[in-house]
Amino acid sequence: MAKKLLEMRSITKEFPGVKALDNVNITVEEGEIHAVVGENGAGKSTLMNVLSGVHPFGTYTGDIYFDEQLCRFHDIKDSERLGIVIIHQELALIPYLSIGENMFLGNERKRRGRIDWNQTFQQAEEYLRLVGLDENPRTLIKDISLAKQQLVEIAKALAKDVRLLILDEPTSSLNEGDSRKILDLLLSLRKERGITSILISHKLNEIAYCADRITVLRDGSTVETLDNRAGEVSEARIIRGMVGREMTERYPTRPNTIRDEVALEVRNWTAYHEIYTERKVVDNVSFKLHKGEVVGIYGLMGSGRSELALSIFGRAYGTKISGTVIKDGQTLELYSVPEAISAGLTYVTEDRKDSGLILGSSIMHNITLPRMDFVAPRGRIDRDLERRTANEYRDALDIKAPSVEQHVGNLSGGNQQKVLLAKWIYSQPDVLLLDEPTRGVDVGAKYEIYQIINDLAQQGKAILFISSELPEILGMCDRIYVMNAGRIIAEFVQSEATQEGIMECIMQQSKGEIGA
Amino acid sequence: MSSLRTVLRNNLKQYMILFALLAIIVAFQLMTKGMLLRPMNVSNLIFQNAYVVILAVGMLMCILTGGNIDLSVGSVVALVGACAGTFIIAWGWNSHLSILLCLIIGIVIGAWQGFWIAYARIPAFIVTLSGMLVFRGLTLIVLRGLTLAPFPSAFLAYSTGYIPDLIPGANLFGLRNSTSLLIGILIAVIYCISQIRSWFSRRKKDYEVENPVLLALKLAISSAAIVWLFYTLGAYRGVPMVLITVGIILLAYSYFTSHTVMGRHLYALGGNEKAARLSGVKTRKLLFLAYVNMSFLAAVAGIVFAARLNSASPQAGQSFELDAIAACFIGGASAYGGIGTVGGTLIGAMTMGILNNGMSIMGISSNVQQVVKGLVLLGAVAFDVLSKQRIQLDFIPFLGRRAAKHQESAKLEG
Numbered sequence: 029m030a031k032k033l034l035e036m037r038s039i040t041k042e043f044p045g046v047k048a049l050d051n052v053n054i055t056v057e058e059g060e061i062h063a064v065v066g067e068n069g070a071g072k073s074t075l076m077n078v079l080s081g082v083h084p085f086g087t088y089t090g091d092i093y094f095d096e097q098l099c100r101f102h103d104i105k106d107s108e109r110l111g112i113v114i115i116h117q118e119l120a121l122i123p124y125l126s127i128g129e130n131m132f133l134g135n136e137r138k139r140r141g142r143i144d145w146n147q148t149f150q151q152a153e154e155y156l157r158l159v160g161l162d163e164n165p166r167t168l169i170k171d172i173s174l175a176k177q178q179l180v181e182i183a184k185a186l187a188k189d190v191r192l193l194i195l196d197e198p199t200s201s202l203n204e205g206d207s208r209k210i211l212d213l214l215l216s217l218r219k220e221r222g223i224t225s226i227l228i229s230h231k232l233n234e235i236a237y238c239a240d241r242i243t244v245l246r247d248g249s250t251v252e253t254l255d256n257r258a259g260e261v262s263e264a265r266i267i268r269g270m271v272g273r274e275m276t277e278r279y280p281t282r283p284n285t286i287r288d289e290v291a292l293e294v295r296n297w298t299a300y301h302e303i304y305t306e307r308k309v310v311d312n313v314s315f316k317l318h319k320g321e322v323v324g325i326y327g328l329m330g331s332g333r334s335e336l337a338l339s340i341f342g343r344a345y346g347t348k349i350s351g352t353v354i355k356d357g358q359t360l361e362l363y364s365v366p367e368a369i370s371a372g373l374t375y376v377t378e379d380r381k382d383s384g385l386i387l388g389s390s391i392m393h394n395i396t397l398p399r400m401d402f403v404a405p406r407g408r409i410d411r412d413l414e415r416r417t418a419n420e421y422r423d424a425l426d427i428k429a430p431s432v433e434q435h436v437g438n439l440s441g442g443n444q445q446k447v448l449l450a451k452w453i454y455s456q457p458d459v460l461l462l463d464e465p466t467r468g469v470d471v472g473a474k475y476e477i478y479q480i481i482n483d484l485a486q487q488g489k490a491i492l493f494i495s496s497e498l499p500e501i502l503g504m505c506d507r508i509y510v511m512n513a514g515r516i517i518a519e520f521v522q523s524e525a526t527q528e529g530i531m532e533c534i535m536q537q538s539k540g541e542i543g544a
Numbered sequence: 545m546s547s548l549r550t551v552l553r554n555n556l557k558q559y560m561i562l563f564a565l566l567a568i569i570v571a572f573q574l575m576t577k578g579m580l581l582r583p584m585n586v587s588n589l590i591f592q593n594a595y596v597v598i599l600a601v602g603m604l605m606c607i608l609t610g611g612n613i614d615l616s617v618g619s620v621v622a623l624v625g626a627c628a629g630t631f632i633i634a635w636g637w638n639s640h641l642s643i644l645l646c647l648i649i650g651i652v653i654g655a656w657q658g659f660w661i662a663y664a665r666i667p668a669f670i671v672t673l674s675g676m677l678v679f680r681g682l683t684l685i686v687l688r689g690l691t692l693a694p695f696p697s698a699f700l701a702y703s704t705g706y707i708p709d710l711i712p713g714a715n716l717f718g719l720r721n722s723t724s725l726l727i728g729i730l731i732a733v734i735y736c737i738s739q740i741r742s743w744f745s746r747r748k749k750d751y752e753v754e755n756p757v758l759l760a761l762k763l764a765i766s767s768a769a770i771v772w773l774f775y776t777l778g779a780y781r782g783v784p785m786v787l788i789t790v791g792i793i794l795l796a797y798s799y800f801t802s803h804t805v806m807g808r809h810l811y812a813l814g815g816n817e818k819a820a821r822l823s824g825v826k827t828r829k830l831l832f833l834a835y836v837n838m839s840f841l842a843a844v845a846g847i848v849f850a851a852r853l854n855s856a857s858p859q860a861g862q863s864f865e866l867d868a869i870a871a872c873f874i875g876g877a878s879a880y881g882g883i884g885t886v887g888g889t890l891i892g893a894m895t896m897g898i899l900n901n902g903m904s905i906m907g908i909s910s911n912v913q914q915v916v917k918g919l920v921l922l923g924a925v926a927f928d929v930l931s932k933q934r935i936q937l938d939f940i941p942f943l944g945r946r947a948a949k950h951q952e953s954a955k956l957e958g
Contacts, residue, residue, distance in 0.1 A: 341822075
C-alpha cells in the first residue's frame with residue numbers, strides 16, 4: 029500500500045443548529061486522484077474548508093495528519109505552506125490583472141523587496157507550458173475563456189509547490205471537451221510530477237473516468253470509499269452510495285405530449301455581440317417548438333446558446349438583432365423584457381445567483397417579481413394574496429423552506445433552482461427557455477426538476493432546454509438541435525440521437541474551423 | 545396566529561432601532577432634567593428636523609436602488625432657497641407661484657443628474673459630487689454672494705406657521721391650542737379604525753391575522769403616542785404646518801415602498817440589478833426617477849429651510865446630504881441597496897435630531913457633538929453589519945466571494 033499523504037480522523041464540525049460533518053474519516057494516498065462525492069449538503073465543501081484552514085483549528089473536532097504529522101491550521105496560509113492548495117468552484121482570479129500577476133498573487137517573485145517582473149513572467153510562461161496553455165502571461169484574465177482560467181488556477185497552484193491539489197467542481201461550467209482536458213491534465217500531473225489531488229464533482233462520468241478511489245459522503249458522514257483503480261465502479265454504484273438507494277431511472281418518463289400546433293417559431297435569427305458589435309454571436313438560426321414539446325439545444329460553451337435565448341427574450345442581449353419570432357401564428361415584435369413576459373415567453377437563466385434571484389430577498393418576493401400585476405389588483409400590492417400565491421408555488425414545486433418569508437440566499441442550491449423555476453412558472457408562460465436548469469444541483473433535485481419540466485410539457489407548454497450535459501439532453505428531449513459558433517448545425521430526433529453522433533457532429537465542425 | 549415572540553423575532557431589527565431611539569430619549573430626558581420633552585422643545589425638534597426627514601426619505605429611494613447616494617442635496621437646498629429668495633424678495637413675485645416654480649426647478653435638476661446616472665451610466669457618486677459643486681456655485685451666482693431677507697408671511701406660512709386654534713378659549717385641559725389635541729385624537733381614531741377593519745376583513749378572507757391581544761396592545765401604544773404628541777404641541781402653539789408636509793411625505797412614500805409595484809421594483813433593482821432586469825423591471829427608468837424624486841424632495845426641503853431661516857443664504861444646506869445619508873443608514877438601510885424602510889429612516893433621522901438637540905440643551909460643545917454623532921453612525925451600522933454579516937458580504941464583489949463560499953458551505957451543509 030502506498031504511503032498515506034493525508035488522513036483526516038473523526039472530523040466533526042457544527043454550525044449553529046446543524047451538524048455539518050459527523051465523524052468523517054478519509055485517507056488519501058500519495059499520488060492518487062481521490063474523488064469526494066455526495067449530494068448538495070452532504071458536507072463536501074465543509075470538509076475541504078476544514079482541511080484547508082478556512083475553518084480554523086478549534087472550530088471542529090478530530091485530527092488532520094499530513095505526511096503523518098498532526099496539523100493545526102489556523103488559516104489558509106498554514107495549509108498552503110505544506111503544499112495543500114484548494115481551487116474553489118468560483119475562481120479567485122482578478123479579471124483586470126494579467127495571467128502572470130494572478131499566478132503569483134500572494135506569492136510574488138521578489139528581489140530586494142521589489143517585484144521582479146521579468147522573473148514573474150518568465151516563470152509564469154513555464155508553468156503555463158506545464159499545464160498546456162498557450163497564452164501570453166501578460167494577457168488579462170478577463171480576455172481568456174473560463175476553461176483557460178481554470179488552467180491558470182492549476183498553474184497557480186503548481187507555482188506554490190503543491191503536493192495536494194483540491195479541486196472543487198472544476199468542470200461545473202465547462203463543456204465536455206474542456207472538462208476532459210482538465211481531467212487529462214490531472215492524470216498527467218499525477219504521472220509526471222506525483223501530484224495528489226482531491227476532486228469534488230457532481231459529474232459522475234468524470235469521476236469514473238479519472239478517480240483512483242472515491243469517498244462518498246452522505247448527510248455529513250462518510251458512507252464508503254470505493255476503489256476504482258481497476259476502473260470498474262459504475263455511475264449507478266456511486267449514485268447508490270450517494271442517495272442511499274438505487275436510482276434506476278435517472279430521467280422520469282414522459283408520455284408523448286407533443287401537439288400539432290407550433291408554439292414558437294424563430295426564423296433567420298441573427299444577433300451581434302453587445303460590445304464587439306462586429307462579432308456575430310447568433311448566425312441565421314431557425315427553429316420550431318411545438319406545444320407540449322421539449323426541445324434540446326446542445327452546444328459547447330460560447331456556441332451562442334444563451335445569447336440566442338436571451339436575444340429572443342425581448343432583446344435582453346445583443347445588438348443589430350434581426351429575424352422573425354412567430355408565436356401561435358402571430359409575428360411578435362419584442363423590444364423589451366416586459367413585452368416578452370406579457371407575450372408569454374420566459375427565460376430561466378443559467379446563473380441563478382448572478383442574474384436569476386435576489387438572494388437577500390424572500391422566496392415570496394422573488395416568485396412574484398416577474399408579474400407583480402397578478403398580485404396587485406388596481407396597482408396596490410395585496411400582500412395576503414401574494415403570500416397565498418407564493419405558498420401555492422412552494423407546495424407545487426416542493427421547495428423545502430419553513431416559510432415563504434425565508435431569504436432565498438439561505439436555501440440550498442437545489443431549492444434555489446426550484447424558486448427560480450417557480451418564479452417563471454408563476455408568470456404563466458406558454459414558452460419556457462430553460463438555460464442549464466439543473467446546473468449545480470444534486471442528483472435528487474435534478475430528478476425533481478426533470479419531473480417539473482415533464483409536468484409543464486404535459487400542460488402544453490413548449491420548452492427549449494439548453495444544456496451542456498449530453499446525457500441529460502438525450503434523456504429529456506423530444507428533439508435536439510446542435511449549436512456551434514452561433515449556428516444550428518444539426519437536428520436529431522430523440523430516437524436517432526446518440527452521444528457519439530452529436531459529439532462527432534461538433535468535432536467535425538470545430539475541426540473545420542481550426543483548419544481554416 | 546403568530547405569537548408575540550415570533551413577531552418580535554421577525555421584526556427584531558426594526559424594534560432594535562426603535563428601542564435604541566427610546567433609550568436615547570429617556571437618557572436625554574433625564575440628563576436635561578425634563579427639558580427635552582417640554583412642549584416648546586418638542587415643537588422645536590419638529591422644526592429643526594423637518595428638512596432632514598424630507599431629504600432622508602428621498603435619499604432612501606436612491607440608496608435602495610443599489611447603495612447610490614446623492615451628495616448634491618445640500619447644494620440643491622441652497623439653490624432652491626436662492627431662487628425662492630430672488631423670485632419673491634428681489635423680484636416681488638407671488639409666493640405660491642414661486643414655490644411651484646421652485647419645485648419645478650428641483651425636478652429639472654433631478655432630471656439632469658438622473659440622465660447622467662441612469663442613461664449615461666456615470667457613477668452616482670461622481671455625478672452628484674459634480675452637482676454639489678455646480679449647484680453651490682450657481683447659488684453664489686444667483687445671490688451674488690449676498691443673503692436675501694426677509695420673506696413675506698405668505699411664504700413663511702407653509703413652513704413656520706401653526707394650524708390656528710379653531711375654537712379659541714376652549715382651553716381643554718388647560719391647553720393653549722385645543723384644536724391640536726382634537727386633531728391628534730381624530731388621527732388616532734382613524735388609525736385604529738382602519739387597522740381594526742383590515743384585521744376583520746383579512747380574517748373573513750381566511751388570511752393569517754395577528755393575535756388580537758397583540759393588535760390591541762399595538763393600537764393602544766401607538767394611539768397613546770399620537771395623542772401625547774398632539775397634546776404636547778397643543779400646550780405650546782399648536783400643530784406646526786410643516787408637520788403636515790412631513791406627515792404627508794412619510795405616508796405617501798411608506799405606501800409607495802410597501803404597496804406599489806414600482807416600490808417593489810425599487811427593492812428588486814437594489815437587490816440584484818441583473819435579475820431585476822431579466823424579470824421585466826425597467827431598471828434605468830427607475831434609477832432615473834429615483835434621482836428626479838430626490839431633487840424634488842430637496843426642493844421641498846429647500847423651501848422649508850429657507851422659510852425657517854427666513855432668508856435665502858448662499859451658505860444654506862451645507863452638509864445636509866450627510867445628515868440625510870446618516871439617517872438612512874442608522875435607520876437600517878443597506879449600503880448595498882435593496883434593504884431599508886421609510887419608518888426606519890424616520891427613526892434614524894429622529895435619533896440624529898434628538899442627539900443634536902439633547903446635547904445642545906446640555907451645553908455640550910458642537911465639536912464634541914460631531915464626534916458623538918459620528919460614532920453613533922458607525923456603531924449603528926457596525927451592529928447591523930456584524931449581526932448579519934453572512935448575507936451582507938455576499939453582495940461585495942470579490943471580497944464577498946470567499947465569504948460567500950464560506951457562507952455557502954455553512955448553509956449547504958446545513
